[in-house]
Amino acid sequence: MAYLRSAAVGALVARNVLAWVRRDPRARELERTNFHGRTVTLAGGPALAAGATIGAASGAASGRLAAAAVAAGAVSGAVGFYDDLVGNRPDQKAAKGFAGHLGALREGKVTSGLVKIAGVGAAGLAASALIGSGRSSRFGRGVDVLLGAGVIAGTANLLNLLDLRPGRALKAGAILGAPLAVGRNASMTAGTLGAGAALLPGDLGEEIMLGDAGANALGALLGVALVARTSTTGRAGALAALAALTAASEKVSFTKVIQDTPWLRTLDDLGRRQSQA
Numbered sequence: 001m002a003y004l005r006s007a008a009v010g011a012l013v014a015r016n017v018l019a020w021v022r023r024d025p026r027a028r029e030l031e032r033t034n035f036h037g038r039t040v041t042l043a044g045g046p047a048l049a050a051g052a053t054i055g056a057a058s059g060a061a062s063g064r065l066a067a068a069a070v071a072a073g074a075v076s077g078a079v080g081f082y083d084d085l086v087g088n089r090p091d092q093k094a095a096k097g098f099a100g101h102l103g104a105l106r107e108g109k110v111t112s113g114l115v116k117i118a119g120v121g122a123a124g125l126a127a128s129a130l131i132g133s134g135r136s137s138r139f140g141r142g143v144d145v146l147l148g149a150g151v152i153a154g155t156a157n158l159l160n161l162l163d164l165r166p167g168r169a170l171k172a173g174a175i176l177g178a179p180l181a182v183g184r185n186a187s188m189t190a191g192t193l194g195a196g197a198a199l200l201p202g203d204l205g206e207e208i209m210l211g212d213a214g215a216n217a218l219g220a221l222l223g224v225a226l227v228a229r230t231s232t233t234g235r236a237g238a239l240a241a242l243a244a245l246t247a248a249s250e251k252v253s254f255t256k257v258i259q260d261t262p263w264l265r266t267l268d269d270l271g272r273r274q275s276q277a
Contacts, residue, residue: 010055
């Protein structure tokens with residue numbers, strides 16, 4: 001069954017890439033301290049990006065859809081990994097948010113965050129163009145491609161915004177991906193979610209973290225799956241919702257909202273390693 005096969009491919013690739021990266025002599029360069037003060041590795045990011053991308057491509061119904069998955073997942077993962085490695089430097093950490101990166105650019109400095117934003121945007125545009133549109137007019141097709149690009153980049157950004165606690169981004173990805181894992185093009189989503197499921201225990205156990213590489217790739221691939229099965233109206237609605245959530249994140253802490261909402265807090269804590277006093 002194609003659905004199970006793509007999920008298995010995603011999981012297998014994710015596990016093998018994780019093991020390979022952790023065995024690399026330079027693996028210590030990927031170690032970071034998380035919010036609990038524990039040492040974790042960013043190896044989960046490239047592992048998820050590779051597993052989810054290959055899993056989604058293996059489940060694609062056409063060559064163009066497979067190419068769209070590779071464009072979105074691989075590029076978003078690559079520029080996210082670059083930001084994970086470079087963005088922690090003191091000269092890079094000063095720029096926060098889109099406005100901060102643009103401000104740095106006006107001063108003649110290209111930040112790793114700006115490279116990530118541009119890369120994810122370009123990946124979303126390329127993937128959306130590959131998915132295409134069913135509309136007859138050139139203008140209509142252009143609108144659909146731009147809307148699709150916004151959805152792919154916006155979903156990548158949303159998952160990245162949520163990746164502030166162990167397992168949160170993967171859980172959110174599973175929730176967003178659940179309705180996409182049935183019906184048309186379900187095997188693409190299965191490949192993405194299979195990779196996430198393989199890495200969830202390590203993320204919840206605070207052994208690995210996704211970083212921008214994993215979260216951006218996961219979100220971008222879910223965006224591809226959504227765009228591949230929606231019309232102009234669906235893409236416009238999804239983009240509006242993503243824009244609203246992104247704007248809200250500038251004013252409200254998602255972590256605080258989760259902690260203040262009992263059922264969200266329970267879901268967020270589910271399976272997570274408990275902090276030691």
